[in-house]
Amino acid sequence: LLGSGLILGSLGVVLFMNPIFSAFSLGLVLVCISLFYILSNSHFVAASQLLIYVGAINVLIIFVVVFMNGSKYYQDFRLWTVGDGITLMVCTSIFVSLITTILDTSWRAIIWTTRPNQIIEQDLISTSQQIGIHLVEGYVIGELCQLLDVGLVG
Numbered sequence: 001l002l003g004s005g006l007i008l009g010s011l012g013v014v015l016f017m018n019p020i021f022s023a024f025s026l027g028l029v030l031v032c033i034s035l036f037y038i039l040s041n042s043h044f045v046a047a048s049q050l051l052i053y054v055g056a057i058n059v060l061i062i063f064v065v066v067f068m069n070g071s072k073y074y075q076d077f078r079l080w081t082v083g084d085g086i087t088l089m090v091c092t093s094i095f096v097s098l099i100t101t102i103l104d105t106s107w108r109a110i111i112w113t114t115r116p117n118q119i120i121e122q123d124l125i126s127t128s129q130q131i132g133i134h135l136v137e138g139y140v141i142g143e144l145c146q147l148l149d150v151g152l153v154g
Contacts, residue, residue, distance in 0.1 A: 002032050002035050002036060005028060006029055006033065009032060010025070011025075012025030013025045013026050020062065020066070023058060023065055024062075026058055026061070027054055027058045030049065030053045030054045030058060031054055033049060034054070037049060045152065048152055048153065049152075052152070
């Protein structure tokens with residue numbers, strides 16, 4: 001139920017022509033994300049999500065849209081434009097290329113062997129690849145979590 005609300009809200013953000021409806025859909029998406037946090041027992045993160053994003057950012061977006069000239073969004077309404085067709089072709093080609101790449105990749109050829117505190121790919125011969133694996137498994141994930149926490153708290 002939350003996933004469908006998240007997907008429908010995100011589609012509403014992109015597809016609504018009226019920016020007020022789009023902002024309300026963004027609010028729905030952010031509330032669904034905070035409900036996911038509540039389900040995963042992260043109550044502080046959920047409260048921060050509601051207060052910061054839904055309570056402040058989304059309300060600011062709605063006020064900016066309301067104070068703008070809202071009548072111009074209903075004028076000159078075209079159902080399909082040339083830019084929409086170009087965007088559709090580009091997005092479809094990216095989607096098809098990603099799907100073919102995923103399907104053509106032989107996932108069984110990637111064999112990971114584990115050793116104590118080390119993950120090495122079977123064909124790993126370069127020292128730069130070894131350095132990259134050591135950095136990613138030891139430091140990058142923790143640093144990304146710290147950056148996300150700092151960005152969330154503000």
